[in-house]
Amino acid sequence: MVYSLPTEPSPEQVREQSLYREMGLADDEYEQIIGHLGRLPNWTEVGVYSVMWSEHCSYKNSKPLLRKFPTEGPRVLQGPGEGAGVIDIGDGQAVVFKIESHNHPSAVEPFQGAATGVGGIIRDVFSMGARPVALLNSLRFGSLDNNRVKYLFEHVVAGIAHYGNCIGIPTVGGEVVFDQSYEGNPLVNAMCVGLLSHDQLQKGIASGVGNLVVYVGASTGRDGIHGATFASVELSEESEEKRSAVQVGDPFMEKLLLEACMEMVEQELLVGIQDMGAAGLTCSSAEMAAKGTCGMELNLDRVPQRETNMSPYEIMLSESQERMLLVIEEQNLARIEAICKKWGLQSAVIGQVTKGDRYQVYQKGECVADIPVMTLVDDAPIYHREEKIPAYYTEMKEINDTDQLEGHNPESLFEQLIQSPNLASKRWVYQQYDHMVGTSTAVLPGSDAAVVVVRGTDKALAMSTDGNSRYVYLNPEQGGRIAVAEAARNVVCAGAEPLGVTDCLNFGSPENPDIYWQLSKAIDGMSAACHTLKTPIVGGNVSLYNESGDQAIYPTPVVGMVGLIEQRAHITTQTWKGAGEQIYLLGETLAELGGSELQYVVTGQVSGQPPVLDLEKEKSLQTGLLAMIRQGIVTAAHDLAEGGIALALAESCMDSGLGAEITLSSPHSHVTALFSESQSRVLVSVKKSDMEKLEQLAAKYQIPCTRIGEVIEQEKLLIEVNGEEVIGRSIPDIKQLWEGAIPCKMKASLTN
Amino acid sequence: MRFAVATFPGSNCDLDCVHAVEDVLGAPVSTVWHQQTDLDEFDAIILPGGFSYGDYLRTGALARFSPVMESVVAAAKQGKLVIGICNGFQILCEVGLLPGALMANDHLQFRCATPELVVENADTPFTQDYQSGEQIQIPIAHGEGNYYCDEQTLQELEENRQILFRYNSENPNGSTAGIAGIINRAGNVLGMMPHPERAIVDWMGSADGAKIFTSMLRNWEER
Numbered sequence: 024m025v026y027s028l029p030t031e032p033s034p035e036q037v038r039e040q041s042l043y044r045e046m047g048l049a050d051d052e053y054e055q056i057i058g059h060l061g062r063l064p065n066w067t068e069v070g071v072y073s074v075m076w077s078e079h080c081s082y083k084n085s086k087p088l089l090r091k092f093p094t095e096g097p098r099v100l101q102g103p104g105e106g107a108g109v110i111d112i113g114d115g116q117a118v119v120f121k122i123e124s125h126n127h128p129s130a131v132e133p134f135q136g137a138a139t140g141v142g143g144i145i146r147d148v149f150s151m152g153a154r155p156v157a158l159l160n161s162l163r164f165g166s167l168d169n170n171r172v173k174y175l176f177e178h179v180v181a182g183i184a185h186y187g188n189c190i191g192i193p194t195v196g197g198e199v200v201f202d203q204s205y206e207g208n209p210l211v212n213a214m215c216v217g218l219l220s221h222d223q224l225q226k227g228i229a230s231g232v233g234n235l236v237v238y239v240g241a242s243t244g245r246d247g248i249h250g251a252t253f254a255s256v257e258l259s260e261e262s263e264e265k266r267s268a269v270q271v272g273d274p275f276m277e278k279l280l281l282e283a284c285m286e287m288v289e290q291e292l293l294v295g296i297q298d299m300g301a302a303g304l305t306c307s308s309a310e311m312a313a314k315g316t317c318g319m320e321l322n323l324d325r326v327p328q329r330e331t332n333m334s335p336y337e338i339m340l341s342e343s344q345e346r347m348l349l350v351i352e353e354q355n356l357a358r359i360e361a362i363c364k365k366w367g368l369q370s371a372v373i374g375q376v377t378k379g380d381r382y383q384v385y386q387k388g389e390c391v392a393d394i395p396v397m398t399l400v401d402d403a404p405i406y407h408r409e410e411k412i413p414a415y416y417t418e419m420k421e422i423n424d425t426d427q428l429e430g431h432n433p434e435s436l437f438e439q440l441i442q443s444p445n446l447a448s449k450r451w452v453y454q455q456y457d458h459m460v461g462t463s464t465a466v467l468p469g470s471d472a473a474v475v476v477v478r479g480t481d482k483a484l485a486m487s488t489d490g491n492s493r494y495v496y497l498n499p500e501q502g503g504r505i506a507v508a509e510a511a512r513n514v515v516c517a518g519a520e521p522l523g524v525t526d527c528l529n530f531g532s533p534e535n536p537d538i539y540w541q542l543s544k545a546i547d548g549m550s551a552a553c554h555t556l557k558t559p560i561v562g563g564n565v566s567l568y569n570e571s572g573d574q575a576i577y578p579t580p581v582v583g584m585v586g587l588i589e590q591r592a593h594i595t596t597q598t599w600k601g602a603g604e605q606i607y608l609l610g611e612t613l614a615e616l617g618g619s620e621l622q623y624v625v626t627g628q629v630s631g632q633p634p635v636l637d638l639e640k641e642k643s644l645q646t647g648l649l650a651m652i653r654q655g656i657v658t659a660a661h662d663l664a665e666g667g668i669a670l671a672l673a674e675s676c677m678d679s680g681l682g683a684e685i686t687l688s689s690p691h692s693h694v695t696a697l698f699s700e701s702q703s704r705v706l707v708s709v710k711k712s713d714m715e716k717l718e719q720l721a722a723k724y725q726i727p728c729t730r731i732g733e734v735i736e737q738e739k740l741l742i743e744v745n746g747e748e749v750i751g752r753s754i755p756d757i758k759q760l761w762e763g764a765i766p767c768k769m770k771a772s773l774t775n
Numbered sequence: 776m777r778f779a780v781a782t783f784p785g786s787n788c789d790l791d792c793v794h795a796v797e798d799v800l801g802a803p804v805s806t807v808w809h810q811q812t813d814l815d816e817f818d819a820i821i822l823p824g825g826f827s828y829g830d831y832l833r834t835g836a837l838a839r840f841s842p843v844m845e846s847v848v849a850a851a852k853q854g855k856l857v858i859g860i861c862n863g864f865q866i867l868c869e870v871g872l873l874p875g876a877l878m879a880n881d882h883l884q885f886r887c888a889t890p891e892l893v894v895e896n897a898d899t900p901f902t903q904d905y906q907s908g909e910q911i912q913i914p915i916a917h918g919e920g921n922y923y924c925d926e927q928t929l930q931e932l933e934e935n936r937q938i939l940f941r942y943n944s945e946n947p948n949g950s951t952a953g954i955a956g957i958i959n960r961a962g963n964v965l966g967m968m969p970h971p972e973r974a975i976v977d978w979m980g981s982a983d984g985a986k987i988f989t990s991m992l993r994n995w996e997e998r
Contacts, residue, residue, distance in 0.1 A: 184885050188916070189826040191787020275785050275829025365808075367784060457887045457916040459970070460824075462791040465978045476978070478794070591978065 026389035027065045028334055034063035046073035052404055059398040067335045067384070067392045072399065074302035074340060075309060078567055081403035084533040085565045088543055091550045096559040098522060105227060106147040106298060107217070108561020110523045112587050115221050116477070118484060119153035122161070122214035122527045122583040124566035128270065129182075129211040133175045137182030137211050138272040139344055144215040145192065146298035149281050150347065152225035152288045153217030156461060157475045158187050160197040160213045161488040161527070161581040165206030167444050167768040172201075175209050177769065182272075183213070184455040189274035190281065194456035195464050196473035197488055201444045202623070204492070207571025212527040212564075214583040216486055218477065223288050227297030227307070229350045229376045230315035234294055236308065236374035237356070239363060240280045240346040242329035246270045247303070247342025276345040276368075283366040284347060292358055295350040305339045307348040308374075309382055313400035315350075321374035323386040335384060335391040350376060406533075413537035419497055424617035424631025425695060433693045433749040436621060437669050440698070441757055443624050446666045447764035448677075470596050471662045472517040474588065483588040485519035491665070492577035493618040494633035499541045503548025503580055504636045505702060509664060510584035511556050515645045516660040516705060518593035518652045519586025524553055526563035526582055531575025533567050541578040542567075549580060555638040556645065558584065595652050597661035597671075597706075599679040602736040604658050605714055606683060608668065610644055610704030611727045614695045620665040621698040636702040644703045647724030654720070656713040663704040669697040669750065671706050673740055676754045677761065682739040685732035693744045708734060776995045778804040779817035781847070781863075783838045788824035788860065788972065795972035796821075799988040809841040818995055819856040820847055822863030824916070824970060834877060834919050835865035844870055856900055856991055857964045861917055864956070864966035873959055873966045874932070875924030880917070881949025887916040889980060891943035892955050892969060896936040899958055900994035901965045904986040910943055911983035913969035915955075920968040922950035922957075932957055940967055 027033055032042055043053045046069060056064050056072050064072065078084055094102040100117055101109035107121035125140025141158060148155050160183055165172040176199075187194045192215070229236070247270045287293055295315070297307040304326070312319040323338050333341075351359055356372070363370040377383070382396040440446055453468035465483060466474035472487040489510035495502025511521040526549065531538040553560055563583075569576045588594055616622055617631030651657050663671045672683055689696035709717045714730070721728030735741075740757065742750040778796045782789045789806050796804040807814065814820060827838035838844070844866070851857045851872055859867040867873045880886055889912050897907040905911070924932070929952060932938050940956035948968070956967030971984030 181884070188885055188887075188918075189785075189787075189829065191825055273829070275826060275831070278785055278787065278826075278829075454888050455885045457885070459887060459914050459916060459973045459979075460787055460791070462794060462973050462975075462979065467980070594978070 025065050025393050026391050031066040031334065031336065034065050037066060037069055038063055043069050043073065046070060047077060048073050052076060055404065059395060059402065067339060068394060070336045070340050071305050071392060071394065074305055075399040076403045078565065079301050080306050082565055083404050084406050084408060084567060085528065085542065086405050087407050088546045091546055092560040093550060093554050094559050094561065096523065096557065099559055099561055100221065100224065101561065103562050106150045108523060108525060109151060109224060110561060112482065114480060117219055117221055118522065118585055119148050119151045119217040119219055120214065120525050120583065120585050121147050121562045122212055122525045122581065123147065123564040124527050124529060125211045125213065126208065126529065126566055126569055129179055130209055133178035134182035135271050137179040138186040139270045140211050140213045141183055141186040142272045142274065142277050142344055143300045144213045145190065145277065146300060146347065148215040148217040149284055150225065150227065150296050150298045151219065152223040153219035154285060155192045155215050155217040156463060157216040157473065157486060158192050158194040158213065159486060159488050159583065160194065161490060162197065162199045163205040163210035163579060164201050166203050167201050169206065172206065173769060179209065179211055180452050180455055186272055186274045188457040190278045191460050193458045193460050193464050195458050195475060196468050196486060199449055199452055202577065204577040207574065208569045208576050210529050210579060212581050214488060214525065216484065216585060225288060225293055225296050227311050228295040228314040229311035229317060229319055231294060231352065232317065232376055232378045234350050234376045235353055235356060235372050236319065236321065236376065237349040237351055237359060237370055238326060238346065238373045239283065239349060239368055239370045241273065241276050241343055242327040243338055243341045244329045244343045245333065245337055245341060248337055248340045270342055270344050272344050279366040279368055280345055280347055283362050283368055286362045287359060290358060292355040293349055293351060297348050299346040299348055301342065303340060303342050309396055309399045311348065311350060312382055312396045318377035318379040318381045318396060319374060320377050320383045321385065323384060325371045325373045327369050327371055335386045339384065408533050408539040409536045410540040410543050411536035412540060419630050420632060422630040424622060425614050428616055428621060428625055428694055429692055431625065431694060433697055436694065436698065437750055438760065439624050440620060440666050440670060441673060441761045442764040443620060444765055444768060445620055446670055448762040449765065450762055451765045451769065465594055466517060466596055471513040474517050474594050476591060481590050483591055483594060485514040485517035485586040485588055486584065487513035488581055488583045489513060490579055490581040492579040493629045495545050495580060496577040497618045497629060497631065497633045499544035499578055500548035501633050501636055503545035504552040504638065505634065506580050506582045507549050507552035507556065507558065508636055508641045508702065509662065510582040511558055512645060512662045512705065514584050514586030515649050516595060516597065516662050517588065518595040519588045520649060521556060521558045521584055521586045524558050524560045524582055524584055526560055526580060528565045529569050529576065529579040529581065530567050531570045538575055545578055545580050552638060555642050592655065593652055595657055595660045597659055597675050599675050599681045599683065599708055599734045600658040602681055602734050604708040604710055604734040605730055606685065606732045606734060607707050607709065607717060608704065608729045608731050609648065609707060609721060609726050611701065612668065612689065612696060612699050612704065613701045614691050615699050615701045616695065619698065619700045634700050634702045641703045643724050644705065644726050647720060647726045648705055650724065651707065651717060651720050654716065656709050656716050657707050658710065659708040661706045663706060665700060667698040667700055669742065673757060675706060676740055677758055680738065682735045682737045682754055683732055684735050685742045687731055687742065687744045689744055693749050696744045697749065776802050776818045776992055777816060778802060778819050778821060779807045779814055780804060780821045780823055781809060781843050782806045783809045783827035783841055785827045785829050786823050786825035788970065791972045792821045792823045795975050795988060799975050799985045800992050802992060807843060809843045812842050812846050814846040814850050819991055820850055822859040822866050824861030824863060827862055827866065835862060835869040838866045839870040848872060851964050854963050858901065859966040860970055860972065861968055864968055865919065867964060867966040872964045873957060874928045875922055877919050878921040878923050879919050880921050885918040886947050888947060889914045890945060890947050892940045893943050895938045895941055899939060899962055901958065901987055901990050902939055903994060904990040912974065912981040913971055913984045914973045915947060915969050917968055920948040920950065922954040924951060935960060939965065940969065
């Protein structure tokens with residue numbers, strides 16, 4: 024018999040008053056639970072089902088779409104389904120990486136919300152047995168003219184810095200985009216990259232009847248339990264106030280947990296290990312048991328608690344941070360305890376692996392939950408939502424996005440663009456992140472991709488996060504392709520072969536057919552690009568219901584790409600290296616200004632159609648560029664993205680102490696020639712003696728290749744289009760505008 | 776010359792320091808857990824950067840009570856070379872081996888950058904491979920690197936040439952007199968906010984930090 028606490032609603036009350044709805048369960052889902060149990064579930068059991076069947080844990084709305092992603096490849100050691108994806112990088116080593124959202128907590132409490140987002144993704148990576156070596160992030164905010172947005176931006180950045188800096192993992196890259204669509208719903212996506220030896224790969228699995236379930240790390244408190252669940256008056260009259268608190272991160276605790284887990288992995292003491300993250304103890308223990316197709320028995324009296332009188336429901340659903348669940352053989356317990364003691368961590372044996380399929384939870388001698396474990400994981404409901412082409416899409420398609428931007432003075436447009444917070448220097452952000460701890464960072468933030476060397480080898484990893492949601496909004500399929508292709512192009516520009524992807528799908532409500540259509544089409548586009556570029560998706564996260572008021576965010580798939588640099592000599596940056604070097608444009612410039620930064624800056628909105636991405640052309644460009652880099656002829660390479668060729672040229676000048684003299688000939692207008700965001704384009708520079716080699720390679724890979732100018736001693740950017748000088752600026756001048764833009768929007772006291 | 780790198784709970788630059796000693800000097804080096812008290816076998820001790828004890832209470836305020844610190848103080852009295860980098864500098868100030876204190880940066884943000892430093896005194900065991908007045912680049916990464924001391928102490932530091940490094944043009948944290956690193960009166964204990972272990976080979980962006988390690992080795996060899 025399953026026990027119900029007198030202070031909680033009885034199973035009958037849960038049914039009669041439909042209390043399960045407050046936990047996010049639908050009526051038919053509740054009926055399914057009754058079917059699985061053959062009786063009415065008690066309060067704790069309803070809670071356990073509600074979190075296990077939430078979108079976050081079960082992907083019930085997105086699973087049918089996610090199946091479209093290519094997830095396999097010759098190098099893939101672990102695809103989606105574990106804490107993080109794992110890809111072979113040779114020599115018995117592998118790279119482990121994953122991205123995850125922490126959007127809603129960051130909207131409410133930006134500092135801790137962002138900090139705990141970082142903490143969570145780090146645990147996902149080291150629970151695989153990997154040592155985290157780098158962090159990245161992808162952030163979206165409303166317009167910086169809004170004071171609330173400034174507050175969110177400042178505190179999210181400080182929260183990320185706080186956690187990453189303290190735990191000592193360098194934050195090497197990322198992106199920040201400001202757009203009104205995120206005004207009420209900022210996005211905070213954090214990515215972690217780790218390294219491991221193949222033989223140290225861990226899994227979140229419980230197996231071996233009689234093996235012990237061990238809890239390590241911080242005590243469990245009442246933080247992070249669904250606040251909405253306890254909103255009803257009837258409950259709070261009877262019980263003490265149970266309003267959930269915002270989770271608070273403790274990076275110092277996580278540093279201890281990380282080092283302790285690394286020692287356990289090295290000493291081969293673990294059967295299984297999983298982070299207690301979202302849905303806490305419930306999700307980690309149930310998923311581990313389900314993966315091992317065995318049962319599990321937990322005794323909640325032994326769970327370290329930092330508050331008194333916690334109910335089973337609270338203990339099971341708490342999302343207190345910095346906790347890890349282990350499954351070990353009893354003979355290793357003493358060694359586990361010794362490691363925990365060394366690092367000042369508490370540990371407790373809280374249960375064991377059992378025969379059969381029952382997931383049983385005890386408190387004070389009573390059985391408070393008794394559930395067939397597979398029904399929590401495998402039998403979670405799946406929804407095929409309705410999708411419909413939104414009216415806006417049909418309207419937008421008809422708008423001519425080029426004509427509206429003609430007639431403006433190119434130089435003044437250029438000046439506006441370099442000061443747009445989206446294109447301006449992000450130094451204000453990344454100088455708050457320790458991006459050098461670990462002494463492996465070879466390419467610092469601010470380049471196309473960050474590069475981290477692999478100690479003890481000549482190899483390095485390039486990594487980038489990318490996702491242009493305006494393109495996705497205007498055309499989800501093209502936008503999805505571009506997100507993947509651009510992230511891959513970024514790592515190729517750094518000298519790397521793209522290996523694989525982790526993705527974070529930030530969308531509005533899937534129950535809205537327009538939005539489900541966006542999600543579906545974006546996934547189609549991403550899948551096609553991943554397929555052609557041979558970059559499987561090995562893990563990720565889905566964040567739906569990103570809306571405030573009735574306004575959904577722009578559909579925002581964020582792609583985290585990791586690439587392998589075979590030799591450090593191949594590491595390439597975007598900065599010019601020497602005067603006299605010849606500048607080439609690889610790829611073709613078309614009249615593509617829909618969804619561009621220029622369009623947003625000039626008109627305050629986006630419309631029309633985004634650039635078209637031809638996957639075969641993209642593949643040739645990337646393969647050819649990598650060949651050029653590996654032959655050692657490319658002195659600088661820079662992806663052309665938002666702001667077009669004009670911005671890319673300026674960026675390559677910024678830290679070089681040099682300038683560039685450029686002559687473009689174009690069938691299009693000056694504005695289009697300078698600012699079009701056509702895809703599959705890269706700037707490269709080569710020494711004069713390598714011009715022929717470059718042109719031959721471009722021909723071999725069928726890449727359009729045009730010499731457009733040269734690097735000059737003078738710190739000036741001089742651009743001529745069709746014989747007319749359109750931009751002539753001193754680099755120190757534009758650098759001042761470019762670096763000053765974001766500090767200027769924040770406050771003067773923060774500009775030091 | 777044997778190097779010890781102390782690891783406190785929360786240290787996160789300990790392995791970086793080990794790697795720097797290995798890569799620059801090829802000298803024997805090992806980490807020492809903060810509860811170890813016997814440092815006799817070592818000739819030099821590095822207190823690395825990081826967030827010992829999570830920076831709780833005050834940076835370095837808890838680490839100074841770790842058992843290893845008694846031995847560090849004893850080693851410093853014996854004349855062994857002791858270098859505290861970033862959090863290590865903060866610990867050295869807390870334990871009293873160096874004067875002054877490190878406050879929060881004046882702009883209240885964490886700052887990671889590579890400022891230019893001037894070597895103020897090249898006649899010390901830590902700087903003898905530099906030239907006085909040499910301009911070098913060594914990264915910083917700290918939230919509390921704003922060195923403060925009273926006027927009398929500053930005067931003594933100046934008179935005794937105890938200021939080894941100053942920020943050259945831009946002061947990234949508001950420190951008194953642009954101080955980035957100081958030594959004790961006896962000249963064998965160095966505390967500095969910049970991280971020399973992050974600037975030892977060109978691909979790191981600068982190799983200017985390597986000379987601190989080579990200076991230490993040469994000093995020991997010439998003793």
